[in-house]
Amino acid sequence: MIQIRQPATNLRRSALALATLGLIGSFNPHLGAQTTPTFNHNVIVLDPAHGGADTGARISDRLPEKDVTLAFAQRLRPLLAAAGFTVISTRDADLTETAPNLTTEQRAGIANHARALACILIHATPSGYGVHLYTSSLPADESAEPATTLPWDSAQSTYLTLSLRLANELGVTLLHADIPPTLSHASTRPIDNLTCPAVALELAPLEVPDAKPTPLSDNNYQQRTAQAITEALISWRSHEAPPSPTATPATKPATPKPTSPTAKPPAPKPAPAPAPAAPGAPR
Ligand SMILES: [Zn+2]
Numbered sequence: 465m466i467q468i469r470q471p472a473t474n475l476r477r478s479a480l481a482l483a484t485l486g487l488i489g490s491f492n493p494h495l496g497a498q499t500t501p502t503f504n505h506n507v508i509v510l511d512p513a514h515g516g517a518d519t520g521a522r523i524s525d526r527l528p529e530k531d532v533t534l535a536f537a538q539r540l541r542p543l544l545a546a547a548g549f550t551v552i553s554t555r556d557a558d559l560t561e562t563a564p565n566l567t568t569e570q571r572a573g574i575a576n577h578a579r580a581l582a583c584i585l586i587h588a589t590p591s592g593y594g595v596h597l598y599t600s601s602l603p604a605d606e607s608a609e610p611a612t613t614l615p616w617d618s619a620q621s622t623y624l625t626l627s628l629r630l631a632n633e634l635g636v637t638l639l640h641a642d643i644p645p646t647l648s649h650a651s652t653r654p655i656d657n658l659t660c661p662a663v664a665l666e667l668a669p670l671e672v673p674d675a676k677p678t679p680l681s682d683n684n685y686q687q688r689t690a691q692a693i694t695e696a697l698i699s700w701r702s703h704e705a706p707p708s709p710t711a712t713p714a715t716k717p718a719t720p721k722p723t724s725p726t727a728k729p730p731a732p733k734p735a736p737a738p739a740p741a742a743p744g745a746p747r
Contacts, residue, residue, distance in 0.1 A: 465521035465529060465589040466598055466652045466666050502579065505701060508544055509580040509660065511554045512537040513587045513652075515565040523590050527681060530558060532588040536667060539686055540584075543694040549701075552578050572654035575662075576619075581704070582630055582697055585655060585664040588680055594644030595689060596666035597634055599627045600656050601649040619659050626661040630700060634663060637696035643670065643689055661700075665693070 512533035514520035520529025534555065541551045554571040566574070575583045589596070605621035614622055635645035652664045670678040670685050678685045 466587050466596065466650050466664060503581045503660065504550075504579045505581055506549050507552060507578050507580040508549045508697060509552045509554070509575040509578050509583040510537045510540060511571050511575065511583065511585045511654075513585060515555050516559050518565070520587070521589055523588055523680065529588045532667065532680065533586040534558060536586055536588070536686055536690065540690045540693060543690055544697065547694055547698050549697065552580065568654040569657065572657035575654075576657070576659045578660075580660045581701055583658050583660040583662040584693070585652065585662065587652070587664060587666040589666050589668050590680075592646065592666075592668040593671040593677065594646060594668055595634075595638050596646045596648065596668060597631045598648050598650040598652060598655070598664040598666065599631050600624055600662070601651045602656055604628075614659065616657055618656060620656045620662060623659060623661055626704075627663060629704075630661040631663045633700045634665070634693060634696045637692045637699065638689070641688055641692040641695075643685075643692060661704075 512530075514528075514530035514533060516530075518530065520533070523529055523532055534557070537553055538556075541553065544551050552574065554574055555565055559565045600620040602618050602621045602624060604624035605618075606625065620627065631647060635647055638645040650664065655662050655664055667680045667686075667689065669680050670682070672678055680686070
């Protein structure tokens with residue numbers, strides 16, 4: 465579950481929905497090109513949030529969020545693989561104390577090392593409808609060059625324009641599949657640390673006109689959603705077409721770009737300690 469501080473942009477049933485989504489994606493293409501880094505074209509990172517003692521939200525009496533996020537990632541994986549993607553998941557099981565889950569910082573490290581075409585953080589909530597799409601609430605920083613190292617706590621700033629485009633791509637495709645998307649911003653961990661186009665995707669029940677809402681545990685609903693996301697990522701790969709990496713990828717940003725106006729003092733934190741949950745952090 466993701467807690468936000470500002471109202472989401474609810475696009476369902478809006479005649480202007482597609483136009484609105486188009487506006488969200490209409491960033492200056494020149495600026496976007498300047499900040500387009502190198503990605504592994506066929507790599508998608510999935511981060512099924514929560515796990516182990518961190519159960520996340522309670523979706524129903526017997527269903528914790530951690531189980532929904534893992535099940536959805538496992539549903540998405542074969543669809544992406546069939547489309548030619550290599551899927552890197554930050555967890556493939558509900559781990560225990562003897563094999564603990566990775567910290568959010570470790571998850572970010574895995575994602576950043578992959579130089580993925582897209583990083584999808586998966587959450588779930590019993591409230592709201594459709595699929596809630598979140599991008600980082602950091603300000604976009606068009607000035608930084610992706611080849612340089614970036615401050616860990618705000619690394620996503622440089623990629624935010626791409627992340628917004630990715631959210632737009634996902635939103636349009638979900639809308640076409642009659643799954644209402646909602647767009648908003650939340651710095652749910654570890655999205656601010658990611659050096660890839662990154663969207664946190666929160667699954668919610670499906671509203672059905674004049675009928676009971678479809679629970680998000682519904683197999684058919686989950687499958688439709690997974691298929692729509694796969695279609696969106698195929699489209700993202702086809703038109704985003706960033707170059708493949710030619711150099712050894714950086715494993716983790718450590719120091720700011722000296723000339724960046726938003727650069728912070730050097731923060732050599734190879735494994736930053738978890739900070740207290742921010743208001744926009746997931747539960
Ligand atoms: Zn969550």
